[in-house]
Amino acid sequence: MRRTFVVVAVLVLAAIGGLGLLYPAVLLSLVVVVPLVALGVWDMLQRQHAVLRNFPLIGHFRYLFEAIRPEISQYFIETDWSGMPFNREQRSVVYRRAKEVRDTIPFGTLRDLYAPGYEWVNHSIRPTHVDWQSLRVSIGGRDCRQPYSASLLNVSAMSFGSLSSAAVTALNRGAHMGGFAHNTGEGGISPYHLEGGDLIWQLGTGYFGARDAEGRFSAERFSEQAARPAVRMVEVKLSQGAKPGHGGILPAAKLTPEIAAIRGVPLGRDVLSPPGHSAFSTPIELLEFVARLRELSGGKPIGIKLCVGKRREFLAICKAAVKTGIAPDYVAVDGGEGGTGAAPVEFANHIGTPLVEGVIFVHNALVGFGLRSEIRVLASGKIVSGFDLIKRLALGADAGCSARAMMLALGCIQALRCNSNHCPVGVATQNPELVAGLVPSDKARRVAAYHRELLESVAEILGAMGMSGSGELRPWHVMRRTGPDEVHHYGEIHEFLEEGALLGAALPRSFARASEAASPETFEHRAG
16 A cells, blocks of 8 residues: 555646646645645654554544544444443433433333343332432431431532533532532532532542641541531542542643642642552541541531442441441442543453442341441442432432433533543533533533432332332342243342341351451451
8 A cells, every 4th residue: 555655646746737737726736635645655654553654644544433433333333222331222311301301212112021131120009109309318327416318319429620610510500409419529629519519528548628738638627628518428438430449640730720729739749549548447447537537527427438349348347337336327339330530441341349239238238237227328330210229229228329320411422532531522521622512500400400300200110119218119129030931039139138147156158258257457358
C-alpha cells in the first residue's frame, strides 16, 4: 500500500496539474489534495503506528471506526437485551420515567420465560394498596441520636471531579425535590452538593474535607463539615465495587484551586487516595473510629461501605461489634459489578463479590451474630427498575442506592467515555464546553421524576404481592428458573442463617472456616 499510495498521489497531482493548464479552476482542488498527500507522507515517515506506515491515509479509517465503535454497536447492532453494562430496555425505562412519558410495553414480554436465569415474583389473589411515599426506612442504632428516615432508593456515591459541577448540582436538587439522599462520594462536600438535598458524606482513605496537611484524619475539620444540616449520615468507605482494594491518584496538573479547597489538599502536588485507611488498622479500631465519628457529628448515623472480599474480614468486624458493643448504623454493600468511573480492567472484571452474593453474605453475618436488628443494609449495584430493588430487598437489604441509573436520568447515553473527560452530555467531564450542555434545572426534575416513578413501581409490585410494605419481603418471594424444567426460590438457592447462629460453638458448616479464622483484634488470618 505504501507503493500504491505514492503512485496514486503522483498521478493525481500530475492530473490536476495537467488539467489546470486547460481549466485553471481545477487547481482549487489542491486545497484538499495537497494536505491529504502531506498527511499520507507523514504517515509513511512516522514510526509509532504500523497500520499508518503500511496503509498511509486510508489507515486513519481504522482509528475512526474504532473511535465510534461503541456508538455503532449501541445504535445499529445490539438488541434490546444484548447491550452491556446496561441494555437498551434498561436505559429506555430510565429515560421514559425521567421524562415522565409512557413506559409501558406492547404485546407482551420479549423475554424467554423458560430460559435458565429468568426471575419473577408471585402475585396474590388479594392485592393491596401501598403508598409509595411511605416506603422509607429509619437508619440509626441505639447509640445514634439523630436517626435518618431514608428513601428506599438513594443516589449512590459519585464525587465532584468524576462528575461535573452541573451533574452534581442536578442530582442534589433532584434529591431535594424527591426527598431522597445524595451520597457525596469520597471527593468531599462541594458547593454543588448544597442545593437542598440530604447528604450522605462519604469518607474515603484520603479523608478529603476532613484531613490535616499530612493527609491524616482531622477531628476538627470533620466536626466542622459534619455539623452542616445537609449532612444526614456519614459513610466510611472501605472499598468500592469498581476497584476494591485499589487506591487512586489525582495528578497535580488536574488539581484546580476549587477541587483543592474542597478536598483540603495543597496545590501543586499529586493527591493520593491510598488503598487502605490510616485512622485504624484492626476491626476494633475501625469500630472505635465509627464511635468517634458518631460523637464528633453530634450523634448522626455512621455507616461503612464495602464490596465484600475476604469473608473472615467482615466476620472479624462483626466479632468486634459483639465484643465492644459498638456497631455501625448501616452497612452499604457495593457489588463487584458496580462502577461509574475509571477502573483497571482486571479489577472491574475479576475482583469483588457480585451484589447478590454480597448482600446475602452481609445479611447472614449480621443475623448470625445477632446484630441485624440494629444495623441496616444498603445495596448498591445495577438497580434500574422496581423489580431490581424488590429483589435486593428480598435478599436482605433494607434500602438501595443507584449511581449509573441516576446518571442515565441525567441524560447519560452510555457513550463509555467516563474515563476520558469527553462525556458528550456533560455528566462525567470537567470540560466547560461539554458541561454547558447539561442544564441542572431541567435534569433535576428528571432525576426526581425517575426516583418517584421507580418507587411507584415498587409500591405496585408490593401491592400485587399482597404486601403492606417492603419489610415483609423474604428470599422465598423471588423465584428463579435454574434449568429448563427446574424452578427454585432464593431461599432454596442460597443458605440463610438463623438468628445467633454464629454465636455458639456449633457453627454452620458454610461459615465455620471463615468464622474460626476471624478475630476482632486483627484483620489477619487467625491461626487454628
